[in-house]
Amino acid sequence: MPYNVAVCIKPVPDPKYYDRITIDPQRKTIVRSGIPTMINPVDKNAVEAAMQLRERFGGYVAAISMAPPDAREILREVLAMGADAAYLLSDRAFGGADTLATSYTLYKGLKKIELERGLPFDFVFCGCESADGATAQVSSQLGEWLAFPHLWNVFSIESVSPDSSGGRESFKLRTKIENGFMEWVGRTPLVLGVSREMNKPRFTSVMGIMKAKNKPLTVWGLADFAEDDGHGMDSGLIGLSGSPTQPGEIFTPDLKRSGETLTGTPEEIVERIFAVMRSNGVSLVFEP
Amino acid sequence: MKIWVHSDVSDGRITDVTFELLSKARDLADDLGGADMEATLIGSGVASEAGRLAEYGAGTVYLADAPSLALYSPLSHVPLLVGAVELWRPDIYLFAATSIGSALGPAVAARLRTGMAAHCVDLRINDRKGLSALVPSFGGRVIGEILCPNSTPQMASVKPGIFVKKPQASSEFRIVKLDIPEDASDERRLVPIGIERRHPKGRPLSEADVVICGGFGVGNKENWLLLEELAERLGGAAACTRPAVDEGWCEENRMVGTSGQSIRPKVYLGFGVSGATHHVCGMNEACVVISINRDEGAPIFEVSDFRVVADLNRILPLLMDAVRPSVRR
Structure with a gap:
């Protein structure tokens, strides 16, 4: 049977430039000027997983993001990868959200898409963590809001009961754990936080980029979530004021050590390295 | 409370x-x-x-x-x-x-x-x-x-x-x-069916007094294998950075940093590690940090107690000679 799939997308500052990020000492804000924004890398694996599911079973893939208005570009990229539609939840009122407020906002967005299409989502894919905040909390919390079972760090999904009767398949899923993996059997609906080992994301083709121009990209602000359609947003649960966690001080950690440069012949340097090990309590009885 | x-x-x-x-x-x-x-x-x-x-x-x-x-x-x-x-x-x-x-x-x-x-x-x-x-x-x-x-x-x-x-x-x-x-x-x-463990070779990073860490500057798999052997002979453990994983030299379960493990060994000995913040955050609790890198300006040197500005191929063979049984001193 065809599946309705949502993929959650986060625009992040390009991780290649994180060592350039500084803090404005007066305003106590993060300075990231000049650093380009890109799709959170592992979110591409989530998009790819959704594409593969649609190629196998048919269905519909919607990308959704809660972000500032310029995230349209990132969502166009996801449309170019093959998503059918994209939704951007963008409003000043959503700003400053922690993971709970973010997952609530995404939940409301997904419910509104379901309402407009008249079809419930079967799968929600997320990247397992973002490169910038890296809390890895949104997929589990979104699962709780939706009341869908949720798995985190998923790297494999396959259908185990090819279905002829029009009923629901079961899926065998694998999640990464310490030194191994865990195996699961689940039925839809599911929220899956996928890891980078899940697949190799496809490149966007010229054809994909052309097609993306004509695909629907909808922007919704708080006002679009009116109370009367049964899916209104509780303004006490969104943005900074709706976030149970609040930011305090920020600083860049000082990890500097006053280093000594070891000089001399390579033999002398190696002697010094062993001497440092010995003086720091490393027993140098070499194992056979 | x-x-x-x-x-x-x-x-x-x-x-x-x-x-x-x-x-x-x-x-x-x-x-x-x-x-x-x-x-x-x-x-x-x-x-x-x-x-x-x-x-x-x-x-x-x-x-x-x-x-x-x-x-x-x-x-x-x-x-x-x-x-x-x-x-x-x-x-x-x-x-x-x-x-x-x-x-x-x-x-x-x-x-x-x-x-x-x-x-x-x-x-x-x-x-x-x-x-x-x-x-x-x-x-x-x-x-x-x-x-x-x-x-x-x-x-x-x-x-x-x-x-x-x-x-x-x-x-x-x-x-x-x-x-x-x-x-x-x-x-x-949603039913959990089972767990499969892959038993990693080598000592867990958390238990090692000495961690030998290889970064992108290690250059190739052969050098990485030497680091593993060095770690083993010292009774320590081998660790790596994200680029070394991406190159396919080592497993992700050996990776140190914000998206890997946090370690606090007595001695951290890094080879060809550039010192990106996301790696340093996982190793800055080491008692002593020794870094070998041929790039004098590598950020890792700022967070090191001992700096060796040299090609690792000049240092590593001598370390191997010292720890190999045939030449044990």
């Missing part, structure tokens, strides 16, 4: 990160001028493990022990912990940022509508007697303080290796059994 720690369980045994969390909870309790330290424990046949929690200061262990709980599932574990919190109302609740804790903790927080700080590098009590969690972002480039002033429990997760475990003298404790729902039909929507 009550501080809770959720036990991270692997193959029926409580893992070290749980004791690291309890040890930190002890410090927090002291800073609060006293607080009850308690733990939650879920699994199958894990009742015998409760005493180990007491060795690290847990006075009460909330226990759910049943065959159906042998493997983690959000459908069974989340309601158990949410129910326990609603009954006994902890003020602070700490989770291990392991594969299970990272999935479970945020789900519990969401259902309780409370805040959770992820992957904390330190936890403190602030002057309003609240939890102040220090959280890295942008690969560790920035540390932000996260507060949870208006809801309880104030939740936080911490990766293994961040805190140091310190056994306590007292071991008096009581066990409170959590009610396990009888009807588990809802749980059939």
Whole structure:
């Protein structure tokens, strides 16, 4: 049977430039000027997983993001990868959200898409963590809001009961754990936080980029979530004021050590390295 | 005040990160001028493990022990912990940022509508007697303080290796059994089937006095294998950076940094490691850092105690000669 799939997308500052990020000492804000924004890398694996599911079973893939208005570009990229539609939840009122407020906002967005299409989502894919905040909390919390079972760090999904009767398949899923993996059997609906080992994301083709121009990209602000359609947003649960966690001080950690440069012949340097090990309590009885 | 720690369980045994969390909870309790330290424990046949929690200061262990709980599932574990919190109302609740804790903790927080700080590098009590969690972002480039002033429990997760475990003298404790729902039909929507472990070669990074770390500058797989051998002969462990994993030289379970492991060896010896912040955040607790890199301007040198500006091919063969049995001195 065809599946309705949502993929959650986060625009992040390009991780290649994180060592350039500084803090404005007066305003106590993060300075990231000049650093380009890109799709959170592992979110591409989530998009790819959704594409593969649609190629196998048919269905519909919607990308959704809660972000500032310029995230349209990132969502166009996801449309170019093959998503059918994209939704951007963008409003000043959503700003400053922690993971709970973010997952609530995404939940409301997904419910509104379901309402407009008249079809419930079967799968929600997320990247397992973002490169910038890296809390890895949104997929589990979104699962709780939706009341869908949720798995985190998923790297494999396959259908185990090819279905002829029009009923629901079961899926065998694998999640990464310490030194191994865990195996699961689940039925839809599911929220899956996928890891980078899940697949190799496809490149966007010229054809994909052309097609993306004509695909629907909808922007919704708080006002679009009116109370009367049964899916209104509780303004006490969104943005900074709706976030149970609040930011305090920020600083860049000082990890500097006053280093000594070891000089001399390579033999002398190696002697010094062993001497440092010995003086720091490393027993140098070499194992056979 | 009550501080809770959720036990991270692997193959029926409580893992070290749980004791690291309890040890930190002890410090927090002291800073609060006293607080009850308690733990939650879920699994199958894990009742015998409760005493180990007491060795690290847990006075009460909330226990759910049943065959159906042998493997983690959000459908069974989340309601158990949410129910326990609603009954006994902890003020602070700490989770291990392991594969299970990272999935479970945020789900519990969401259902309780409370805040959770992820992957904390330190936890403190602030002057309003609240939890102040220090959280890295942008690969560790920035540390932000996260507060949870208006809801309880104030939740936080911490990766293994961040805190140091310190056994306590007292071991008096009581066990409170959590009610396990009888009807588990809802749980059939997602069923954990089993666990497969791949036993990694070499000593765990957390147990090694010496960690030999290879970065992108290692250059090739052959050199990486030499580092592994060096680590083994020194009785240490080999670690790597993200680029070394991406090159296919080593496994991700050897990776050190914000998205890998946090280590605190006596000696860290790095070869061809550039020193990106997201790596440094995982190794800056090493007692001594020795770095070998041919690039004089490599950022790793700023966070090193001893710098060797040289091609590793000039140093590594001599180190190998010194540790190989045939040339043992």
